Amino acid sequence: MKVLIIGLGSIALKHIKALQELYPTVVIYALRREGEPLKEIEGVVEIFAIDEIAVDTLSFILISNPTAVHYDTIKKVMAYKKPLFIEKPLFSALSKEADRLVTEVEKQGVQTYVACNLRFLECIGKIKELIEGKRINEVNVYCGSYLPNWRPNVNFRKVYSANKEMGGGVHIDLIHELDYVYWLFGTPTHTRSFFSNRSSLDITAYDYANYLWEYVDFQVSVVLNYYRRDSKRTLEILTDEGTYLVDLLENNIWYNDEIIFESGQRMLQTYTTQMHFFIEEILSKQIKFNTIVEGYKVLQLCLQE
Template sequence: MSVLIIGYGSIGARHAKILSQMHRTVSLITRQKIENYTCYETIEKAFKENVFNMVVIANPTNLHYETLKKIYLLNFQGIILVEKPLFSNLEAIDFNVRENVYVAYNLRFHELFNHLIDILKDDALLSFSVHAGSYLPDWRKNTNYQNCYSAKQEQGGGVLRDLSHELDYILWICGKCIEVTAMGGHMSSLEINSDDIYSILMRCENCPIVNIQLDYLSRVPMRNITIQTKKQKTIFIDLINGCLSLNGEILFNIKEPIKNTYILQHKAIIEKNFADLCCFKQGLAVMNLISMIEKSACEKKWVVL
């Protein structure tokens, strides 16, 4: 498999490293000169000089839409993996999207979600509470946080989009959002113009109470889920440390859980096992939810989807 990665920031570099370790031929679209990779300055030149089975769109979020459109206009027929979120804003699609586009919500491949699904068999969700946060200045080593895309609203940054993994897996597990209300925006002293905290309350098809806190502020990184079920089970999941407990008893403790999700995502694509990948339609559903969350926070009311 030959793969073209568009963009070589931190996430593009991660995709390149993983795919190279999986013995795929990797090329890059970047103005940087990166050793051990063939680098092109434009997509057009890359397609003219090489044939690719897969393209990964890993440039800034505000460029995703035009990049995807360009790839389609160049008649690329292979798999397209778009880094999350799909776009910076909900777009009116003016080209025909085939079933070859997926969004890189790799947390779907977290091993603990497999165990959670097993535990929830013959049971029903009552509440699903998520807190995901980490301190933005600590995200990228040797980089001033003010200069990264996360800090810039105009580049598609902001915690609501950066941590939209949580929105995706909630829709995946709890079902379609029926109504939502939210508070949030840029509220801290971080020197950014993007949103840094959101508190969200939703009702979903398969769970009557879903509450979420997303932030760029937590000095102790966390990605935690607390679940209450109809059969009076209390489930706690620590996605970062790989721990799942049921009624206070630790059932599963796995190593390097987040790192493995990236590997398992690419393994699924290589093996053409797309069942657990986020498809284009589901990626648009996340963008629609983001839009409705922002609408609710702005208008200070519940929004029905």
């Protein structure tokens, strides 16, 4: 297996680790920009132009460069007709050009997958099974953590997340929450959203987002923030029979105050599970799962104000 990775930041390293763990003989090429210092990662061949390799021998192309350049990257590499693994979010903004690109990728039959590793967290998969056929009355999603702790020894105000002009913001960073809600419940009938950056973090990007998605029989509230010091990541589902509380950080599920599911899987392990599914199911069996069309739909739900 040969894989081309475009972008070699922290998220790419997680994918590389997953690939090497699952497929020890994998050959990984990393496309770098001219002038960038070499990172010399074991098992990774750094190149500075795609024509340095035989593209037709690649199993797939993994796009993990900055979101702001995803559009240009996808537009360029789709001509190779190789499957694309695209790190979330799909784009940094909505546009007619993005609409056309998504349509063109599908028209050309390019196989695509937009990363959504929380779908592979075992408590999320389990709750999808548990609520099947249940009458739901209300859903509450909460994800809050402290942005300055995300990247130790780095000035948090200078990173992408904190800067609106760089396309950052809590709604984009935590689009995973919106993705799993979409996966569990489908497309809402109506949506409303509210964004702000009034906290003491003093950043230009949104540090708070609140979504209300309406479905035929219930509503989903999603609250996201960058300023909570004691991290919390939960999903609460109120049914006719009782209340499910999913703790994503602990990977467990409570039902009416009693624990009914526990998993020792940690968040980092979802990258390995995701990669295995991508290669063994999406690539090998031609299964469609969170394609560029779905990824763009979630992005539309995320960015609409």
